[in-house]
Amino acid sequence: MTTHNESHHKMLDQSKIVQAAFEVLQLEGYKSITIRKVAEKLGIKSASLYWHIKNKKELLELVADEICKDIQFPVEKENWDEQLRQFANQWRDQLLSIKDAAVVLSETAPTTPYRIQLIERLHQIFINAGMNKENAFSSLWLYNIYITSFILEEYRFLGISKETPHSSTPTHLTIPDMEKEFQFGLDTMLMGLKEKIE
Amino acid sequence: MTTHNESHHKMLDQSKIVQAAFEVLQLEGYKSITIRKVAEKLGIKSASLYWHIKNKKELLELVADEICKDIQFPVEKENWDEQLRQFANQWRDQLLSIKDAAVVLSETAPTTPYRIQLIERLHQIFINAGMNKENAFSSLWLYNIYITSFILEEYRFLGISKETPHSSTPTHLTIPDMEKEFQFGLDTMLMGLKEKIE
DNA sequence: ACCTGAACACCGTTCAAGT
DNA sequence: ACCTGAACACCGTTCAAGT
Numbered sequence: 001m002t003t004h005n006e007s008h009h010k011m012l013d014q015s016k017i018v019q020a021a022f023e024v025l026q027l028e029g030y031k032s033i034t035i036r037k038v039a040e041k042l043g044i045k046s047a048s049l050y051w052h053i054k055n056k057k058e059l060l061e062l063v064a065d066e067i068c069k070d071i072q073f074p075v076e077k078e079n080w081d082e083q084l085r086q087f088a089n090q091w092r093d094q095l096l097s098i099k100d101a102a103v104v105l106s107e108t109a110p111t112t113p114y115r116i117q118l119i120e121r122l123h124q125i126f127i128n129a130g131m132n133k134e135n136a137f138s139s140l141w142l143y144n145i146y147i148t149s150f151i152l153e154e155y156r157f158l159g160i161s162k163e164t165p166h167s168s169t170p171t172h173l174t175i176p177d178m179e180k181e182f183q184f185g186l187d188t189m190l191m192g193l194k195e196k197i198e
Numbered sequence: 199m200t201t202h203n204e205s206h207h208k209m210l211d212q213s214k215i216v217q218a219a220f221e222v223l224q225l226e227g228y229k230s231i232t233i234r235k236v237a238e239k240l241g242i243k244s245a246s247l248y249w250h251i252k253n254k255k256e257l258l259e260l261v262a263d264e265i266c267k268d269i270q271f272p273v274e275k276e277n278w279d280e281q282l283r284q285f286a287n288q289w290r291d292q293l294l295s296i297k298d299a300a301v302v303l304s305e306t307a308p309t310t311p312y313r314i315q316l317i318e319r320l321h322q323i324f325i326n327a328g329m330n331k332e333n334a335f336s337s338l339w340l341y342n343i344y345i346t347s348f349i350l351e352e353y354r355f356l357g358i359s360k361e362t363p364h365s366s367t368p369t370h371l372t373i374p375d376m377e378k379e380f381q382f383g384l385d386t387m388l389m390g391l392k393e394k395i396e
Numbered sequence: 397a398c399c400t401g402a403a404c405a406c407c408g409t410t411c412a413a414g415t
Numbered sequence: 416a417c418c419t420g421a422a423c424a425c426c427g428t429t430c431a432a433g434t
Contacts, residue, residue: 012417035408047410048418056408106304109354137374138382142344145351145383149343156307176335184336184394185343192390196382210398233427245429246399254427400433407426414419 014052018062025063030100060104065112067101080129081190088147088186095151102151130197139193146189154178212250216260223261228298258302263310265299271319278327279388286345286384293349300349328395337391344387352376
């Protein structure tokens with residue numbers, strides 16, 4: 001009886017679910033992304049989600065894509081190393097602006113469109129820099145690993161400095177200047193990569 | 199009535215619990231380390247564990263220490279970069295020989311003795327190489343991140359190649375030679391670090 | 397001092413049944 | 416086609432009670 005384009009206005013589809021999960025992430029962090037909680041947020045029962053998504057793994061991959069959606073690309077005119085530097089900083093800003101964003105990325109495989117596009121574009125930068133395919137692949141890997149893992153560690157330090165508001169620091173355990181640390185590692189990496197371009 | 203050194207032979211103490219958890223890790227992987235499963239393995243009820251450990255987080259940190267226990271240190275006579283290369287390979291071997299070992303390390307903070315000792319010794323290598331404290335700290339960080347994260351990615355690829363036994367590879371998605379990739383990244387990193395020594 | 401029973405407050409996932 | 420009720424098989428943790 002009910003035809004397809006009737007305004008049954010099914011208020012539920014995959015993108016709505018991903019959006020809800022993304023909001024949970026922003027407000028409460030990775031561990032709070034729960035099938036049950038996302039369902040509740042949408043006003044439905046948790047079992048219903050399984051009509052629209054395969055499982056939690058898939059949902060997390062879609063959330064990861066959401067995180068990668070808004071990352072801006074560097075201007076092509078710059079040197080490859082300047083492009084990579086700019087992009088790394090943009091990426092870090094994005095990952096720090098969304099709670100636990102790096103956790104989501106590290107826990108999921110890059111299977112979704114925006115994320116894949118991101119990887120391909122970075123790959124292209126290495127190729128354009130004059131690397132052969134093999135080295136470009138390895139370099140991209142190193143680059144990826146560095147950024148994501150650094151933020152992961154950064155979360156830990158941010159967590160520690162929040163949990164211990166001793167005001168006057170314990171001096172022997174110096175809390176590092178994360179901004180500086182990040183640039184140092186990035187610099188080191190790019191220095192090394194320069195050598196790999198024949 | 200019962201004195202302390204009576205042979206009540208309480209067959210349970212913290213090290214036994216850690217050992218049991220470590221065995222679960224080796225046999226079934228990270229996700230199988232469960233308070234309930236560890237308890238069952240020891241023939242006791244899960245509530246009993248809480249007399250000997252604070253919580254699961256602490257248990258995992260102790261398991262992480264167990265992983266770091268057997269890592270051999272490089273001979274001091276070599277160059278700093280050769281020491282770091284040797285050690286990285288030793289570490290990788292260790293992490294690959296224990297299922298999900300890198301996951302445990304990445305999920306826990308370095309709070310335990312063997313692990314801290316490891317970090318301090320590596321720190322010393324950077325200091326001996328002529329770095330100032332700040333750079334030594336950053337370099338150690340980069341080095342740590344690289345090794346652990348690489349293995350984490352390596353697990354994923356090993357998983358993929360196991361799950362898809364297509365025998366004749368799909369050719370367009372080339373399965374990387376992890377050994378080579380690891381050396382490449384390590385090399386790149388060490389190259390870059392060389393520049394940082396004044 | 398050490399261990400247990402029993403509960404609490406959660407999970408992800410499935411599936412027959414409803415509309 | 417889509418959603419629900421109700422269950423299954425799990426979690427970590429607590430705590431009064433036992434010995």
